[in-house]
Amino acid sequence: MKKVINAIKKYPFILILVLILVVFTPYSLFSPGQSRKRAVVIAIGLDKIENEYEISFLTFIPSPNQEFQQSNSVVSGKGSSVSEAVLDAQLTLGKDIGLSHAKTTVVNERMLEEDISSSLDYLMRVVSLPENTVFVCTNTTAKELLMATDSLEQNLGLKLDQLVSYNANEVYITDTSLEAFYKGYYSPTKSSLIGYIEHVKEDGSQSEQGGGQNQSGSQSSGCSQETSQSTSSQGGQQGGAGSSEQNSSAGSSGQSENEKQRGSLQGQSQILNKGDAVLLRDGQKVALLDVDNLNSINLLSTKRSLDSITISDVQTEDEKNVDMTFLVKNKVVSIKTDFQNNIPLFVANINLGVQLSEIDTKAQKVKQNVQNTQITEEIAKKLEQKIKSEFSQMLQIIRENKADVIGVYDSFFTHNRKEFLKFLSSLDDRENFLNHVVFMLNLKIQQDG
Amino acid sequence: MKTISARQTGIIVFLTILANKILVLPSVMYEQSKADSIFALIAIFSFELLVLTIFLQVKKAHPDQNLKEILKQKVGAVVAKIVIFAFLVFFLFKTMLTYSVLYIYLKDLVYQDEFGFLALVCLFPVVNHAVVCGLRAMGRTFELFYYIVLVGVLFCLGIAFFTDISMPNFFVASPTEILNSGFTHIFAFGDYLALFLFIDKIKLRKGEGKKIFFFAFVGIFLVLSIFVVFYSKYQVTAFMHNNALADLLIFSVQFNAIGRLDIIAMLTIMTLGLFQLEIFQAAFCESFVQVFEKLSIKYAVAVFDVLFFVIYLVIIKKYEIMLSFATDYLIYLAILTNVVLPILIYALGHKHKKELSNEKSD
Numbered sequence: 164m165k166k167v168i169n170a171i172k173k174y175p176f177i178l179i180l181v182l183i184l185v186v187f188t189p190y191s192l193f194s195p196g197q198s199r200k201r202a203v204v205i206a207i208g209l210d211k212i213e214n215e216y217e218i219s220f221l222t223f224i225p226s227p228n229q230e231f232q233q234s235n236s237v238v239s240g241k242g243s244s245v246s247e248a249v250l251d252a253q254l255t256l257g258k259d260i261g262l263s264h265a266k267t268t269v270v271n272e273r274m275l276e277e278d279i280s281s282s283l284d285y286l287m288r289v290v291s292l293p294e295n296t297v298f299v300c301t302n303t304t305a306k307e308l309l310m311a312t313d314s315l316e317q318n319l320g321l322k323l324d325q326l327v328s329y330n331a332n333e334v335y336i337t338d339t340s341l342e343a344f345y346k347g348y349y350s351p352t353k354s355s356l357i358g359y360i361e362h363v364k365e366d367g368s369q370s371e372q373g374g375g376q377n378q379s380g381s382q383s384s385g386c387s388q389e390t391s392q393s394t395s396s397q398g399g400q401q402g403g404a405g406s407s408e409q410n411s412s413a414g415s416s417g418q419s420e421n422e423k424q425r426g427s428l429q430g431q432s433q434i435l436n437k438g439d440a441v442l443l444r445d446g447q448k449v450a451l452l453d454v455d456n457l458n459s460i461n462l463l464s465t466k467r468s469l470d471s472i473t474i475s476d477v478q479t480e481d482e483k484n485v486d487m488t489f490l491v492k493n494k495v496v497s498i499k500t501d502f503q504n505n506i507p508l509f510v511a512n513i514n515l516g517v518q519l520s521e522i523d524t525k526a527q528k529v530k531q532n533v534q535n536t537q538i539t540e541e542i543a544k545k546l547e548q549k550i551k552s553e554f555s556q557m558l559q560i561i562r563e564n565k566a567d568v569i570g571v572y573d574s575f576f577t578h579n580r581k582e583f584l585k586f587l588s589s590l591d592d593r594e595n596f597l598n599h600v601v602f603m604l605n606l607k608i609q610q611d612g
Numbered sequence: 613m614k615t616i617s618a619r620q621t622g623i624i625v626f627l628t629i630l631a632n633k634i635l636v637l638p639s640v641m642y643e644q645s646k647a648d649s650i651f652a653l654i655a656i657f658s659f660e661l662l663v664l665t666i667f668l669q670v671k672k673a674h675p676d677q678n679l680k681e682i683l684k685q686k687v688g689a690v691v692a693k694i695v696i697f698a699f700l701v702f703f704l705f706k707t708m709l710t711y712s713v714l715y716i717y718l719k720d721l722v723y724q725d726e727f728g729f730l731a732l733v734c735l736f737p738v739v740n741h742a743v744v745c746g747l748r749a750m751g752r753t754f755e756l757f758y759y760i761v762l763v764g765v766l767f768c769l770g771i772a773f774f775t776d777i778s779m780p781n782f783f784v785a786s787p788t789e790i791l792n793s794g795f796t797h798i799f800a801f802g803d804y805l806a807l808f809l810f811i812d813k814i815k816l817r818k819g820e821g822k823k824i825f826f827f828a829f830v831g832i833f834l835v836l837s838i839f840v841v842f843y844s845k846y847q848v849t850a851f852m853h854n855n856a857l858a859d860l861l862i863f864s865v866q867f868n869a870i871g872r873l874d875i876i877a878m879l880t881i882m883t884l885g886l887f888q889l890e891i892f893q894a895a896f897c898e899s900f901v902q903v904f905e906k907l908s909i910k911y912a913v914a915v916f917d918v919l920f921f922v923i924y925l926v927i928i929k930k931y932e933i934m935l936s937f938a939t940d941y942l943i944y945l946a947i948l949t950n951v952v953l954p955i956l957i958y959a960l961g962h963k964h965k966k967e968l969s970n971e972k973s974d
Contacts, residue, residue, distance in 0.1 A: 176737070179737040179741075180737075183733070287852075294853075342846075345848075345849045345852065346846075346847060346848055346849050350848050576781060577781065
């Protein structure tokens with residue numbers, strides 16, 4: 164005993180260590196697991212029905228088992244404010260929510276009729292919604308999309324955030340995270356792009372009304388807990404079942420064949436990813452951009468995107484009036500801004516390396532080797548016309564909505580700041596500056612390789 | 613007397629230069645002067661390098677004396693005690709600010725419930741033990757962990773380059789806004805002033821001052837790099853991100869796909885925070901012992917703990933209040949310690965030199 168006391172006297176830190184162990188060991192042993200106190204949210208849905216907010220959480224519930232199992236369930240809450248709705252959902256869950264793992268945030272189109280940032284503010288500041296969450300909009304309610312997502316994951320092993328991330332990397336080029344939304348929102352042009360995922364119900368309708376038919380059945384109002392299923396890691400059989408289900412459902416839905424292939428069907432509803440995006444200004448939806456519009460936006464980006472260009476009625480040596488589809492394989496972009504007679508000039512010099520990927524002839528047989536087809540002057544001219552016409556359509560949309568998502572403001576501010584600020588001050592409506600900028604698109608189209 | 617080497621001194625300078633500048637500061641400075649905050653930072657760091665030169669001159673002139681003895685010779689015992697007491701208060705609040713910044717970070721990322729008391733109970737026994745063990749033990753520990761911390765910071769910076777970054781727009785804020793942002797956050801600077809309190813415990817051979825400058829430049833380079841990369845990555849949303857170094861890692865979508873790399877930022881920040889708290893508490897205790905000569909370092913540690921718990925947990929209570937207290941009131945204390953006192957010490961040293969040369973010529 165004396166030795167122990169002497170040791171403690173010599174090294175008093177041991178006593179502190181022992182005290183910490185004595186205090187915290189029982190506390191750690193008897194306190195319940197974090198999963199009992201906190202629900203792990205992997206996706207959030209935000210809807211506004213009349214003046215009431217409805218928040219839905221796709222939660223992940225781990226369960227101890229010999230093989231990995233997880234249950235996902237959609238839990239929702241309603242309230243006159245977002246914080247009230249969150250509290251309501253927490254009451255339903257019987258747990259606090261943890262948003263650190265939330266990878267997707269879905270909002271209903273109607274939420275974008277007013278500034279969405281005020282609705283997101285509480286989630287961002289108070290409950291720590293991560294900014295790298297993928298931010299998407301849907302045509303039906305966000306809750307329905309989350310429920311459909313759950314089944315999408317079970318049947319195809321595909322997560323919604325993966326689907327949208329693919330769009331972000333290959334279609335939009337810029338990412339469509341919450342961070343990217345805020346970057347646009349707080350920029351001088353107040354404009355941003357977010358992903359758009361279409362949700363189609365059994366009858367093929369894309370209505371905005373709630374009460375969709377899901378695997379869990381009809382939705383109940385107020386706090387409801389729906390769609391609780393389990394996913395197995397040995398899901399080879401399930402994957403097979405998913406694809407067969409997709410085929411049978413595809414036959415019953417009223418969509419075109421093209422849409423059926425793009426969409427991921429599950430049960431009675433399907434998620435359609437057409438690669439569309441919502442154009443926002445001041446946090447409000449101003450336009451829906453399709454893939455062609457987005458390709459035109461991406462034309463000015465140095466990064467390559469999934470871009471194919473189809474031209475029709477091309478004359479070749481063997482055939483007349485054939486349709487040709489080209490893939491953009493290489494792109495060199497150089498943007499220059501200048502002022503001529505106080506008029507801002509935005510010049511984009513673009514070298515495109517394209518490769519013919521498909522010929523649609525009116526005759527039955529293709530007589531030429533597609534890979535060796537040369538880009539003739541006529542083809543280059545047609546391609547140029549097509550690109551320029553799509554670009555001007557896109558330009559018209561962003562001009563009408565005063566939403567500069569192609570970085571015109573930034574380019575002028577960086578390279579011609581003095582003249583640009585002078586130019587802006589000379590305008591009655593500074594936000595309408597895009598209408599006064601002259602765009603020049605110099606295209607050089609070549610055969611890739 | 614147990615002394616520390618020039619290299620260990622340099623590492624202390626490196627650690628203190630990073631203190632309070634790599635988490636909240638980039639974000640709050642951006643609110644005031646956008647990316648031009650970097651100019652405010654460069655101006656303050658330039659002044660700090662001058663103060664480091666003053667420190668080396670003082671050390672050269674008084675190799676074995678502590679700050680109180682040096683000041684006593686020049687301005688008398690009372691003024692010397694007042695000056696050291698100012699340092700005591702400065703480092704007490706400095707510890708609170710450093711703890712607050714670390715606490716906000718841990719609360720955001722690790723434990724989202726309030727756990728202030730728990731954090732203090734876990735952290736302070738370790739810090740107290742280090743201070744009681746003395747500066748040499750601390751210096752050796754810092755030396756051991758220096759490369760780990762350095763690699764951690766460089767890793768966080770490096771990862772940021774794998775995401776979309778573009779240079780932020782400079783020359784957007786007015787000179788008044790830049791000066792204001794520097795002035796408002798001056799309490800986050802001057803951490804290396806602890807060296808003046810450890811002056812008698814530092815063993816410097818001729819020409820070893822360069823080593824200290826080397827570590828200071830490494831620290832300054834890292835802080836400036838973190839500011840530039842952080843502003844390049846987040847630009848207009850920089851004000852929304854309170855944990856600059858960690859956020860360079862976390863919000864890159866690509867890396868989230870392969871796992872939680874933010875554990876690296878977490879370990880780096882926790883190690884840095886722990887070491888900085890140790891240095892600041894040691895500086896407090898050193899000034900305490902110099903003011904109250906009859907009391908030992910153990911009393912100083914006990915007094916520090918009591919003061920910290922009473923002021924922080926009872927009076928300040930919340931870390932947000934601590935941050936606003938630092939920007940509203942502590943700036944005046946920081947002006948005194950970071951600017952006035954080094955200039956005073958320099959002036960006294962200059963006067964002493966003149967007197968010596970006059971004596972020689974007589």
